[in-house]
Amino acid sequence: MIEFHKKWITNSCLIIKENYQKINMLDQEIGDGDHGTTILRGLEEAVSHFRTNNEFNNSVSFMNEISKLMRVSMGGASGILMTIFFKELGNLNLNDLYNSILTTFSNTITKIQTRGKVKFGDKSFLDIYIPIHKELIENNLIDLDKIIKKIDESLEYTKSLEARVGRAKFLDSKGVGVIDPGAYSTSIILKEFFKEINNEENN
Amino acid sequence: MIEFHKKWITNSCLIIKENYQKINMLDQEIGDGDHGTTILRGLEEAVSHFRTNNEFNNSVSFMNEISKLMRVSMGGASGILMTIFFKELGNLNLNDLYNSILTTFSNTITKIQTRGKVKFGDKSFLDIYIPIHKELIENNLIDLDKIIKKIDESLEYTKSLEARVGRAKFLDSKGVGVIDPGAYSTSIILKEFFKEINNEENN
Amino acid sequence: MKKIINNNLNIVDDMLSGYVKSHSDRVKFSEINKRIICRKNKKQLSKVPILIGNGSGHEPIAVGWVGDGMLDANIVGDIFSAPSGDLIFEGIKIFKDHSSILLLISNHSGDVMNGEMAIEMAEDENINAKCLIMYDDIASAPKGNEAQRRGGAGTTFVYKILGALSEKGADIEQLLSLGKQIIDNTRTLSVAISPGTSPITGEKIFTIEEDEIFIGMGVHGESGYGRQKIQPSKKIISFMLDKIFDDFNYKSGDIVIPFVNGSGSSTLMELLIIFNDLEEYLSKYNIQIFKPLINEYITTQDSGGFSISLLNSSEEMRKLWLEPSSVPYFHL
Amino acid sequence: MKKIINNNLNIVDDMLSGYVKSHSDRVKFSEINKRIICRKNKKQLSKVPILIGNGSGHEPIAVGWVGDGMLDANIVGDIFSAPSGDLIFEGIKIFKDHSSILLLISNHSGDVMNGEMAIEMAEDENINAKCLIMYDDIASAPKGNEAQRRGGAGTTFVYKILGALSEKGADIEQLLSLGKQIIDNTRTLSVAISPGTSPITGEKIFTIEEDEIFIGMGVHGESGYGRQKIQPSKKIISFMLDKIFDDFNYKSGDIVIPFVNGSGSSTLMELLIIFNDLEEYLSKYNIQIFKPLINEYITTQDSGGFSISLLNSSEEMRKLWLEPSSVPYFHL
Numbered sequence A, B: 001m002i003e004f005h006k007k008w009i010t011n012s013c014l015i016i017k018e019n020y021q022k023i024n025m026l027d028q029e030i031g032d033g034d035h036g037t038t039i040l041r042g043l044e045e046a047v048s049h050f051r052t053n054n055e056f057n058n059s060v061s062f063m064n065e066i067s068k069l070m071r072v073s074m075g076g077a078s079g080i081l082m083t084i085f086f087k088e089l090g091n092l093n094l095n096d097l098y099n100s101i102l103t104t105f106s107n108t109i110t111k112i113q114t115r116g117k118v119k120f121g122d123k124s125f126l127d128i129y130i131p132i133h134k135e136l137i138e139n140n141l142i143d144l145d146k147i148i149k150k151i152d153e154s155l156e157y158t159k160s161l162e163a164r165v166g167r168a169k170f171l172d173s174k175g176v177g178v179i180d181p182g183a184y185s186t187s188i189i190l191k192e193f194f195k196e197i198n199n200e201e202n203n
Numbered sequence C, D: 001m002k003k004i005i006n007n008n009l010n011i012v013d014d015m016l017s018g019y020v021k022s023h024s025d026r027v028k029f030s031e032i033n034k035r036i037i038c039r040k041n042k043k044q045l046s047k048v049p050i051l052i053g054n055g056s057g058h059e060p061i062a063v064g065w066v067g068d069g070m071l072d073a074n075i076v077g078d079i080f081s082a083p084s085g086d087l088i089f090e091g092i093k094i095f096k097d098h099s100s101i102l103l104l105i106s107n108h109s110g111d112v113m114n115g116e117m118a119i120e121m122a123e124d125e126n127i128n129a130k131c132l133i134m135y136d137d138i139a140s141a142p143k144g145n146e147a148q149r150r151g152g153a154g155t156t157f158v159y160k161i162l163g164a165l166s167e168k169g170a171d172i173e174q175l176l177s178l179g180k181q182i183i184d185n186t187r188t189l190s191v192a193i194s195p196g197t198s199p200i201t202g203e204k205i206f207t208i209e210e211d212e213i214f215i216g217m218g219v220h221g222e223s224g225y226g227r228q229k230i231q232p233s234k235k236i237i238s239f240m241l242d243k244i245f246d247d248f249n250y251k252s253g254d255i256v257i258p259f260v261n262g263s264g265s266s267t268l269m270e271l272l273i274i275f276n277d278l279e280e281y282l283s284k285y286n287i288q289i290f291k292p293l294i295n296e297y298i299t300t301q302d303s304g305g306f307s308i309s310l311l312n313s314s315e316e317m318r319k320l321w322l323e324p325s326s327v328p329y330f331h332l
Ligand SMILES: Nc1ncnc2c1ncn2[C@@H]1O[C@H](COP(=O)(O)OP(=O)(O)O)[C@@H](O)[C@H]1O
Pocket: A027, A031, A032, A033, A034, A035, A036, A038, A039, A075, A076, A077, A078, A079, A081, A116, A117, A118, A123, A124, A125, A126, A165, A166, A167, A180, A181, A182, A183, C080, C081, C082, C109, C110
């Protein structure tokens, strides 16, 4: 399980690194211009931690450590909220993938909503988690292609939303017309996650 | 005599007003960009003083007052040095014009040299006074056309000089290639002066 | 980007290193973490420690306010990012032997979420930490929704006055109660004139036309009342004060403490001119001025702009405002 | 031009009006002229008053330094223009009953000519005023020609230390003698990063490329060692300190007071990073640091840049440096 997480986080980090300036530009338009740098900092911290340390007891404590490290190194609104998923994933069970993913998503969503005082449609990365959660339930299985498609749709949808959380809520435009930066980074992380799940299932 | 000074100062002020931004631009290139504004402030102060006050005893005390007002309102390097001429002009004698102008010039030049620790060729408005003084001596009379020509020549000459006083002395270029702003304003003031002298003589 | 820095990733650590070295008579790194700056001398247990966590890039606030009479510790986040709840909790734990601890939080979502998390962590370990959420920026939410407003420069009154009160041995309830009164009586409105440069991205933080100013912008470029053409100071100031007077019911004879804060590249010359216009406006309404504060305290890098904060003061607040403090970068 | 001002012609007067209103506990207008700012409370006749005349636009210097422990009066010129000798003399005359008066002059030609004129006017009226010409900027004249150098941020050491000495009742000879020692032991080098805007013309004060900095520029944009590409802070600082170390013979064990001054829009974050690098450089040479000063004190409007000044200090200087002062805008 720990190996799974390492692979997934490493891949996410790579893709975020390719895109972090683009994400900064999105946050530049509707926030303070740092989200790409922030999420990259968190992921790089995680990767370098498990590259230099080898003794991890179990998946729960591993992901606890990782999520805390990321939260501390990221800080801000995104650090505390985006690492919830990472922490919840400690309970992921490869022997009961579908169900444990559903649980992870529903716990993640509840905790983000509570901590972030945020709802679906408020223009945040929650607008990615919720549709994917629904998609998973509706499909009754993990269909990579459908999920990827849904992620892209949901991401695009954030463009049309008025921000009711985050810094963009203070803009005249409420951020309409710009993809939410947190949703963008989340789309990368979730795509990498489901690709890795797919690999696991096909092994 | 006081009327003469008023006319001359009023005219100088008008022409400086038309040119002060150009003079600022010269000072912008080789100094701190304020000489046009500074000399205009001084002359406007003088004009408004004699427009609103009428009781002046004699030319000496009149020009003492004027030069002090200008010095105070201008401040800086140019305020103290450029008003020397105004103060000296208190002794101008319309009945002995040529000689009293020579005396005024020679006193002005000496005092500028002493106070400013400046020599001919150091790129300052002294580079206008000295050639005019020589011209006056050589011509043995006041020849307006020759003087105007000399002023223009001398002004142009300051362009080629390296600054050894003023802020331009600290430039890499030493101000070479730019007309000295103090010389520029002085050229206007002296032209107006000699034009007014010419008017007096022709009356 | 033209910033005098070394490695981009070490900006905050390099800065804190310079800060602690240069003011080692008053501040130090906490023993546990170099992102927590403490007073040099710990206070007796009867004092309620006052802490805040905040994103950096706004110096001198808040790291410059650690010391006698103001903060006991500052937990320093990255540029424009609140520190994590975990880190804030580390800061709180330093004072775990005190019977109570006050965590100030400026009302920005990252700061609030992380601050609340830290308070929960403290509760779990039976540490009695309470938080006070500070807000004052009238451009960020309408009258009636005061608690939704962002924390702006007017939070300064809370730092200083509660700092002084806690030195006098006040308990946490007294601190919270006076803190609430200060917040209820503070109004801030800011103006952005030119964008600073983000040290992270090297980009300008926002865009604005050459002849425009932006009334009500937040410290990270958040929007407010919107753009207008630049005007003479007196006009801008009376526009702003009209807004503040619409929001708060000042009465003839009120005694107000004004704070004119510069955002980074606005000059002290301008801040003093602004204060001059402000004083004329207030005196028209027969409002008295008490010991104003005028300088750059809450900056957004090299942004041009300023804010006006008014505290409609009680006698107690005024007395505490004048109490001496000894911190590197706060001076009445 | 985007400056928050009213009528262009009244900038200085509006600013002084705001200044005196806001710090009326410590400063006031002189009775004779609103361009002369005095301490609120005149001192006993045995104290040698310390005055300076200087152009404005560089705030907080020098007007912000009037008060106990520093200046007795400041004669304020227009933006970037020394006040006239006549006006400086008015300032001197306020103290004519004192047995002697010290006029500080920062070495810029307008300041020197007008200061010397004021001293001559005082002599004519049998007032015993002496002047001390201050210089420190190593970029403005080579080693050996120290007295030709411009006055830069390092003149701060003179203001503060002589201010403290005069409070202790020192006579004019003692002041001049210690002043000379301070000047002899002070070295300053500055860097310009981005031009500020002249409030007079609305134009940028100088031009510089987007990736360049300018080492040795004076406070009015005067030239120095010339332009170079921007580099990491450590590199810039060691380039600068190498120049200073070439100019002054520091020895292991010397105790230096450093002053890192911001020119206007450089952030405190950068100044602290610069100090951090400076401290590392000095410690390599085993030079000790004593109570540094780090902030914006001598500005050129909103120019980006900074200067480093080092005073190689004696024990007496260090003691006086730490003496309390109470002026609106100088704080160790
Ligand atoms: N209250 C919130 N609830 C949910 N998501 C939020 C909230 N606040 C911010 N976000 C998310 O965080 C992203 C911004 O992250 P980041 O730029 O790293 O944080 P900061 O706003 O502290 O600079 C936004 O795009 C949004 O998706």
